[in-house]
Amino acid sequence: MALGFRTVGLAPDYVDYTEALALQRSVHADVAAGTADDVVLLLEHREVYTAGKRTEDWERPSGDIPVIDADRGGKITWHGPGQLVGYPILRLPDPVDVVEYVRTLEAMLIDVCERFGVPGERVEGRSGVWLPADAAGSGARPARKIAAIGIRVAANVTMHGFALNCDNSLEAYSTFVPCGITDAGVASLSEETGRDVTPHDAAAAVREVMPRYFPSSSPAPDGDLANVVS
Numbered sequence: 337m338a339l340g341f342r343t344v345g346l347a348p349d350y351v352d353y354t355e356a357l358a359l360q361r362s363v364h365a366d367v368a369a370g371t372a373d374d375v376v377l378l379l380e381h382r383e384v385y386t387a388g389k390r391t392e393d394w395e396r397p398s399g400d401i402p403v404i405d406a407d408r409g410g411k412i413t414w415h416g417p418g419q420l421v422g423y424p425i426l427r428l429p430d431p432v433d434v435v436e437y438v439r440t441l442e443a444m445l446i447d448v449c450e451r452f453g454v455p456g457e458r459v460e461g462r463s464g465v466w467l468p469a470d471a472a473g474s475g476a477r478p479a480r481k482i483a484a485i486g487i488r489v490a491a492n493v494t495m496h497g498f499a500l501n502c503d504n505s506l507e508a509y510s511t512f513v514p515c516g517i518t519d520a521g522v523a524s525l526s527e528e529t530g531r532d533v534t535p536h537d538a539a540a541a542v543r544e545v546m547p548r549y550f551p552s553s554s555p556a557p558d559g560d561l562a563n564v565v566s
Contacts, residue, residue: 338547338551339374339375339376339426339546339547339550339551340373340374340375340376341375341376341378341542341543341546342375342376342377342378343378343379343539344356344359344377344378344379345379345380346378346379346380346420346535346536346539347380347417347418347534347535347536350379350380350381350382350417351379351380351381351382352381352382352384353381353382353384353386353402353404353415354404356377356379356381356421356423357406359377360377360423360425360495360496361495363375363377363425364425364490364491364493364495367425367426367427367493368427368490368491368492368493374424374425374426374427374550375424375425376422376423376424376425376426376497376542376546377422377423377424377425378420378421378422378423378539378542378543379421379423380416380417380418380419380420380421380535381415381416381417381419381421382416382417383401383414383415383416383417383508384401384402384403384404384414384415384416385397385401385402385403385404385412385413385414385415386403386404386405386406386408386412386413386415386486387403387404387405387406387411387412388406388408388409388410388411388412388413388486389406389407389408389409389410390409390410390411391405391411391412392411395411395412396412397412397511399511401414401508406486406496407488407495408486408487408488408495408496409486409487409488410463410484410485410486413484413486413499414508414509415499416504416508417504418501418502418503418504418505418524418534418535419499419500419501419502419504419535420499420500420502420535420538420539420542421497421498421499421500422497422498422499422500422542423495423496423497424441424494424497424498424546424550425493425494425495426493426494426550427492427493428489428492428493428494430492432489432492434487434489437487437489437494438463438485438487439458440549440550441485441487441497441498441549442458442463442464442465442483442485443549444542444545444546444548444549444550445464445465445483445485445498445500446458446465447545447549448500448538448541448542448545449465449482449483449500449525451541451544451545452525452529452533452537452538452541453529454467454482454525454528454529455467455468456482456483459479463484463485463486464481464482464483464484464485464498465481465482465483465500466479466480466481466482467479467480467481467482467523467528477521478521479521480521480522480523481521481522481523482500482501482522482523482524482525482528483498483499483500483501484498484499485497485498500525500535500538501522501523501524501525502524502525502526502533502534502535502537502538503524503525503526503532503533503534503535504524506522506523506524506527509522525538
């Protein structure tokens with residue numbers, strides 16, 4: 337069965353995090369039961385910080401933007417308008433290889449970034465997609481994270497997923513330490529290309545690219561397995 341996509345809400349139809357989480361759980365239950373096919377939910381959130389299981393109290397920002405605990409791997413991150421969020425709800429083959437799933441998501445997102453002329457890469461020991469540091473000199477920028485990944489696998493079916501910065505402001509990232517990493521910055525497709533790249537644009541690229549990395553659903557496995565990684 338070919339991978340399916342569902343646009344839940346892109347600008348101006350932003351989606352509350354709690355509503356998207358309830359939808360994920362409902363779809364996850366159907367995929368795990370074998371009554372629904374694999375699907376990727378694509379959306380933009382209203383502004384929110386989500387705190388993964390490894391988030392420490394001191395890392396939680398204060399202010400008017402809500403902070404919601406999330407049952408995924410990783411630490412704290414921001415979601416909001418201008419950022420494309422993807423929630424793949426996919427049945428993984430048995431035996432489950434969670435690390436390989438994350439690496440495949442990274443490869444897919446690197447491919448998406450390349451569609452816009454942005455050279456993303458992996459960084460050893462860190463999840464997500466990164467841009468290399470500038471050459472040393474005045475105004476040189478450190479390595480910068482352009483896409484974050486935080487996932488959960490339960491009953492061999494994935495939840496949560498990726499967040500790709502498109503044309504969002506990066507100001508919110510100054511109020512906390514993104515993903516607990518203190519020696520790196522953040523980036524967006526628009527900032528790197530010098531033109532407006534919207535979540536609508538990025539969603540179209542994801543729809544085109546992602547089926548090559550996740551070509552079909554796997555048969556429903558027996559048993560139950562839960563893993564959380566970032």
